Amino acid sequence: MIVNGKSTFDATRKAVETGASTVERVTGEFLEGIEKRKRLNAFLSVFHEKALAQARVIDKKIAEGRAGMLAGMVVAIKDNLCIKDEVVTCGSKMLQNFVSLYDATAVRRLRDDDAVIIGKTNLDEFAMGSSTENSAYGPVLNPVNETKVPGGSSGGSCVAVAAAMSHTALGTDTGGSIRQPASFCGIVGLKPTYGRVSRYGLVALASSFDQIGPFANSVADAARVLQVIAGHDEMDSTSVDVPVPDYLSFLNKDVKGLKIGLPREAFGEGLHDVVRSAIEKAVDKLRECGAEIVEIGLPHSEYTISTYYILMTAEASSNLARYDGARYGYRSPGVKDLTEMYVKSRSEGFGEEVKRRIMLGTYVLSAGYYDAYYRKAQRVRRLIQNDFLNAFKTVDCILMPTAPTTAFNVGEKANDPLAMYLSDVYTVSANLAGIPAISVPFGTDNKGLPIGVQLLGKQFDEGTILRVGDFLEE
Ligand code: GLN
Numbered sequence: 001m002i003v004n005g006k007s008t009f010d011a012t013r014k015a016v017e018t019g020a021s022t023v024e025r026v027t028g029e030f031l032e033g034i035e036k037r038k039r040l041n042a043f044l045s046v047f048h049e050k051a052l053a054q055a056r057v058i059d060k061k062i063a064e065g066r067a068g069m070l071a072g073m074v075v076a077i078k079d080n081l082c083i084k085d086e087v088v089t090c091g092s093k094m095l096q097n098f099v100s101l102y103d104a105t106a107v108r109r110l111r112d113d114d115a116v117i118i119g120k121t122n123l124d125e126f127a128m129g130s131s132t133e134n135s136a137y138g139p140v141l142n143p144v145n146e147t148k149v150p151g152g153s154s155g156g157s158c159v160a161v162a163a164a165m166s167h168t169a170l171g172t173d174t175g176g177s178i179r180q181p182a183s184f185c186g187i188v189g190l191k192p193t194y195g196r197v198s199r200y201g202l203v204a205l206a207s208s209f210d211q212i213g214p215f216a217n218s219v220a221d222a223a224r225v226l227q228v229i230a231g232h233d234e235m236d237s238t239s240v241d242v243p244v245p246d247y248l249s250f251l252n253k254d255v256k257g258l259k260i261g262l263p264r265e266a267f268g269e270g271l272h273d274v275v276r277s278a279i280e281k282a283v284d285k286l287r288e289c290g291a292e293i294v295e296i297g298l299p300h301s302e303y304t305i306s307t308y309y310i311l312m313t314a315e316a317s318s319n320l321a322r323y324d325g326a327r328y329g330y331r332s333p334g335v336k337d338l339t340e341m342y343v344k345s346r347s348e349g350f351g352e353e354v355k356r357r358i359m360l361g362t363y364v365l366s367a368g369y370y371d372a373y374y375r376k377a378q379r380v381r382r383l384i385q386n387d388f389l390n391a392f393k394t395v396d397c398i399l400m401p402t403a404p405t406t407a408f409n410v411g412e413k414a415n416d417p418l419a420m421y422l423s424d425v426y427t428v429s430a431n432l433a434g435i436p437a438i439s440v441p442f443g444t445d446n447k448g449l450p451i452g453v454q455l456l457g458k459q460f461d462e463g464t465i466l467r468v469g470d471f472l473e474e
Helices: 009-017 023-036 048-063 105-112 155-162 179-185 219-229 273-288 301-322 338-349 352-365 370-394 417-422 428-433 462-472
Strands: 043-046 074-078 116-121 168-173 188-191 211-216 259-263 292-296 397-401 437-444 450-457
Touching (some): 009 023, 009 048, 009 219, 023 043, 043 155, 105 116, 105 168, 105 219, 155 168, 155 211, 168 188, 188 219, 219 437, 259 370, 273 462, 301 352, 301 370, 301 428, 370 428, 437 462, 450 462
Parallel strands (some): 074 168
Antiparallel strands (some): 043 116, 168 211
């Protein structure tokens, strides 16, 4: 059920429960939507028959009163998450024909709760990027304005939700790849606490940063997806065994008495005025309704981008060492010896940005520079984590922009990696600190481009940021 071009699960659920529609029909509507909006390039594979077959089974379960919590929800999956017997390209030529042998835990849990899996979405190659222009399968366009990027790296998942091609989607967030596109396309994007959601079946980018999370058209739908995918998994030893609360119980609450921190460092140079004034409006709304706004300091903020790009490239370079032409994916044809196989397979299989990061990461890990870069960045990461620990002694959550600007033009930053990296200035800190963060749409600029506000919470306290996000949601 698509209302005003948006597709929240509530409307569908009601229609399905009252018999006004069926899961099969809803799935068919989304499949049509995907067909109609092909030029946005959001999907890399669409599961036409499989999705409809799954929908029919769920309709039967609903009729028999034994359907799961997500019965009737249609979900798209970022193509760096494994689905058994389906190709997982990671947006790379390297894995063009690589078929997964098993399901990612998050995907399996969605399916077990009767969500329909509709297809796999486009992304920056190996999730490296902030605009979804780095995919080997072509860029994704922003549905609000097609001359703009949708943000990245989970651009396809974000656009699937923003342009009514699914109710919700899974993305992954290593340095903002769920929140920044959500902000550029005007939807909700949530990065859970590191360890909240199992990473089993997620193709690793930077293992100490990566988290799986939802895109949705409402905070409530994001909460529903989180409810199902959260929790310990014995297949991922970094998934933490702490209780998963009832996330929906945090919604439709006021904000009276909540202490919300505004980091003074987040409002300096580089922040566009439209975004600044959106944050000010959000602050006014919160204050008027009884929240206490507290100015806080995150003194190491100026180091977040450099720290992130040293550590993430280091981790990425070692994670991507496995693509050597021997075991996985692409192998250059007609090579003479082993060395040539490595060199040619990697040179031909990887795109520019991936190569740039492998070289950077290899450099910062090399014997001569390890101390100066990698070790030092690890230490700064700790200082950044401590900044948040200190802040959370006095506040319940933190409010700041998701991105310094609204969506930029296609091609605008494609040849300027540093400018591209700077668009992550407000998102990477949550990944460095391992804390949860959500982007919620809050107004538009004068061209109608969406603005996102970001809420950051204490570790494992997704509840509070869902509560405040739900309150701010318009
Ligand atoms: N823009 C960030 C980067 O390119 C985000 C990556 C991500 O979260 N997957 O590293």
